[in-house]
Amino acid sequence: MAKIKVVTIGRTYCSGGSAIGKLAAEKLGVKCFDRQIVELAAQVSGIPLEEIHKYEEALISPFTKPLGLFGKDYPSRIFEAETSVIHDIVNNEGSCVIVGRCADFILKNKVKTLNVFINSDFEQRQSCAVNEHDVPLDDVQGVLKRYDKKRADYYNANTTKKWGDMLSYDITLNSGKLGYDKCAEIIADIVRNSK
Numbered sequence: 037m038a039k040i041k042v043v044t045i046g047r048t049y050c051s052g053g054s055a056i057g058k059l060a061a062e063k064l065g066v067k068c069f070d071r072q073i074v075e076l077a078a079q080v081s082g083i084p085l086e087e088i089h090k091y092e093e094a095l096i097s098p099f100t101k102p103l104g105l106f107g108k109d110y111p112s113r114i115f116e117a118e119t120s121v122i123h124d125i126v127n128n129e130g131s132c133v134i135v136g137r138c139a140d141f142i143l144k145n146k147v148k149t150l151n152v153f154i155n156s157d158f159e160q161r162q163s164c165a166v167n168e169h170d171v172p173l174d175d176v177q178g179v180l181k182r183y184d185k186k187r188a189d190y191y192n193a194n195t196t197k198k199w200g201d202m203l204s205y206d207i208t209l210n211s212g213k214l215g216y217d218k219c220a221e222i223i224a225d226i227v228r229n230s231k
Contacts, residue, residue, distance in 0.1 A: 059220035160212035
């Protein structure tokens with residue numbers, strides 16, 4: 037069986053998934069791709085970056101394709117562009133870490149992956165939202181729920197799996213209990229010891 041080449045990370049908002057992805061990539065000596073995928077998707081699709089930011093985590097369904105500005109089908113085009121970018125990254129980089137963007141599903145049967153989901157308890161996520169993302173304390177609960185719903189809707193509409201369901205991933209980690217560095221070390225150890 038082939039060694040794990042790509043780590044994909046799904047995450048709840050403010051659970052540290054992006055930071056853990058970067059740490060795991062450093063420990064493995066590979067690149068981490070997160071927001072760069074959005075910029076590359078804008079280049080590939082010709083869609084303005086502002087529109088990518090607006091639609092990238094909106095609900096996209098093959099059965100109900102919402103229309104973007106001027107009647108253009110931006111959401112489907114964005115998902116197609118991000119899919120193309122993720123394939124190109126893996127083809128060019130080989131081993132890497134990819135945060136979000138349905139990468140676990142996009143790479144299914146393409147390359148051996150370790151599909152990780154990062155979560156944390158509400159208090160830890162609240163602290164991160166307030167201290168690292170400047171979310172007002174009175175708005176935190178609504179912001180966390182809104183971002184998680186957007187991510188779940190996007191993932192569930194574009195994959196055959198369920199966002200956040202432990203059966204959709206190889207491993208789920210609680211960053212609040214383990215800490216970012218320990219989560220990254222667990223991920224790196226699994227990859228290093230894969231056969």
